[in-house]
Amino acid sequence: MTSQLKSFIDVAQDSDFPIQNLPYGVFSESPKAQRRVGVALGEWVVDLAALEAHGFLNLKQGETYFNQATLNKFIESGKANWSKVRTELQYLLSAQNAELRDNDELRKQVFFKQADVTLHLPVHVPGYTDFYSSKEHATNVGCMFRDPKNALLANWSELPVGYNGRASSVIVSGTDIVRPSGQIKLPTADRPQFSACRKLDFELETGFIIGKANALGEPISVENAWDHIFGMVLFNDWSARDLQQWEYVPLGPFNAKTFASSISPWIVTLEALEPFKTHSPVQEPQPLAYLREDHSNNSYDIHLSVEIQAQGATQTDVICETNFKYMYWSMAQQLAHHTIAGCNVQVGDLMGSGTISGPTENSYGSLLEITWNATKPLTLANGEQRTFIQDGDTLTMKGFCEKDGLRVGFGAVSGKVLPAVQFNFAE
DSSP: OGGGOOBSSOOOTTOSOOTTTOOEEEEESSTTSOOEEEEEETTEEEEHHHHHHTTOSOOSTTOOSSSSSSSHHHHHTOHHHHHHHHHHHHHHTBTTOHHHHTOHHHHHHHEEEGGGSEEEOSSOOSOEEEEOOOHHHHHHHHHHHSOGGGOSOTTTTTSOOEEEOOGGGEEETTOOEEOOEEEEOOTTOSSOEEEEOSSEEOOEEEEEEEOSOOOTTOOOOTTTGGGGEEEEEEEEOOEEHHHHHHHOTTTOOSHHHHTOEEEOSOBEEHHHHGGGEEOOOOOSSOOOGGGOOOTTSSEEOOEEEEEEEOTTOSSOEEEEEEEGGGOSSOHHHHHHHHHTTOOOOOTTOEEEOOOOOOSSGGGOSSHHHHTTTTTSOEEOTTSOEESSOOTTOEEEEEEEEEETTEEEEEEEEEEEEEOOOOOOOOO
């Protein structure tokens, strides 16, 4: 059984990256050096380009899939190859296999400490869509800004609400975030003003990466949707709440979301997540036929958390702990709805889950909810208070699955907030 597999590389028991995981990423030995594909194993990166060059992991004669700056070519090669490479890697890296274990020269070419390399955006993202699929989050926001008795709009329980975002500003973990500026309208003002965002927020999300395209005009059925998903990442869809409140009517978010969306560098495959499948919430009313699926095995038990570290602070504060299993709409339902009108998705497309909130205050997936739109300030361990994110704050999201002694994780996605660009407009 794969749960009993052990690698010849020592992996800490609490590591996110045992041999049962092997998430894919892109790395280089220095920031500007050549990029290639690797997988994470414990504290190491396994260089798949080096293995490929030495005759391992051959998928097609004369083709290289891992000496690439993104994962797109490998992902596009198909689900059968995803499984083939995973199986071959687990065999090659297992403690029982001497082929790599006892070849010191080859190991030097293949293994790199994660701490010593640069991790890059793992895929080229042709398109990005963000959903709004947590019932708890949507209810909280609806209660805050509308009548609590009618917190959810009529369409929310009928379809996975979403919007098309900005793919060009999807960035890898560790990239600094410049505070956005734009129009905000204060409640007492007649007109808006130009200002740096005063209500900068995080949104705790996951994202899934499209692994198989569909043709324009040919929807993906909910039954086949899982075959179109390569894997999952952690995702922080940074949000400028005050810009959004003014601009979003009637067409939805624009500058409030376009400035940055951060993903974790490692893509965890659905195969690695298979042992952690679980049921999603009961859906009432029953969805229309094209969105119906078996809810007993269509979600994942993924523990999620958010930490904040103020500039100069010596420790971090965990401000949210929640779980992906609370999501009302599944990834398959999101993808089926996304394509039902004929939209063609492409390999590498990113689909954000939407903010993931749980049923309790400590499981809310945004500061908007945690501080209830600044009416309940959050006190950090160093005594500072937060209603929204301040300059110098670093936000870190983590996620992992754990069951029967097996832990499969995502690592982290983090970003530090820098001050806004200074403008000098003449009035």
